[in-house]
Amino acid sequence: MSPTVQTSCRANAGFSLVEIMVGLLISMLAIIVVLQVFSVFESRKRTLSNGSDALTNNALAFQQMQRDISQAGYGFSAASVFYCNVSWTVASGSSITTPVRLAPVTINPGTAIIPAGDANTDTMLVMYGNNNGQPQGNPITTRTSAIYTVQMPTAFAVGDKVIAAPAACGSTTLLIDEITAVETNTVTVATGSAGTALYNLGPAPVILAYAIRGGNLTVCNYLQNDCGIAANKDKEAVWAPVASNIISLKAVYWRDTALPDMDGIPDSNGHDRAAPASGCDWVRVSAIGMALVARSGAYDKSVVTATSRNAPATINAPTWTENATAPLIGATGSLGPDQAADEPWKHYRYKVLESVVPIRNVAWMGAVQGC
Known part of the structure; x- marks a missing residue:
């Protein structure tokens, strides 16, 4: 019986300490390899998702701005009212502090109208109506206080926002008024002002101010708030x-x-940032060149953007020029000097979208006589 007992004891002895240590070492190596593979996979996944997030943000914002710009000028597409000063009452019941130029799209209209955004970024004011009336205005036959006799009163409805404009506005500030009654031959407005034509902006015109603030694209509804008040610029x-x-x-x-007469076609060398200075100058602006830059939301451990990108002085092609001394990308609109090899801004990925957006309601005017 003794040999049998000895054999059974050897069979139940299990692994030796050396065998256990070797097994643990192999398991640890396997875990390290798996973790390394997982880390590489997550890094690549994060890189792809960050770039995708930046592109998605940019695309959505770009699409919204394109849609607004393409509709700009609807309801008041006439050289006689472009460049006129206009004022209105915001939702709180007070008039805006600084009258603005009536124009489809205004780039950098001034800090009294749109407070400056982040460094090295532009601001933009977009205006359009939503009526079904005459874009060239409805002729006013006579006016008695706030009652207008117009050519086509059926083109108006109670609640529509209108502008009574003279043949030449000069220094006069026009008013966005509201229709309170429509009769057989007349329309009645809340306030009333002199004019030769009544422009219908519809019941819900759009006046939007765009600006980059704190690394985000923001918009202010100018009919709801006075966007020109500097104290409001940081209020969400x-x-x-x-x-x-x-x-x-x-x-x-x-x-x-095209000089002296326009031909209704934007010219290849006709892109600049100079603000139009008359109604005819505004009529000649039939498109807006625009570029947006988006940044990925997550900080990457490695340097993923080695060279800063700077917006060209003129946007005339889908390209983005490289410039290491005057970069424009950053959390507040400016990266700062490109001196160190490992600066924070280089650890983010960027996407650029750029396009020339036609202002349809201006382009459809074609060549305007006298301009």
């Missing part, structure tokens, strides 16, 4: 975020520069 209830990590906005006017 006034300047609502459209998309996060949109850190640069640049825009230029595309003009029909």
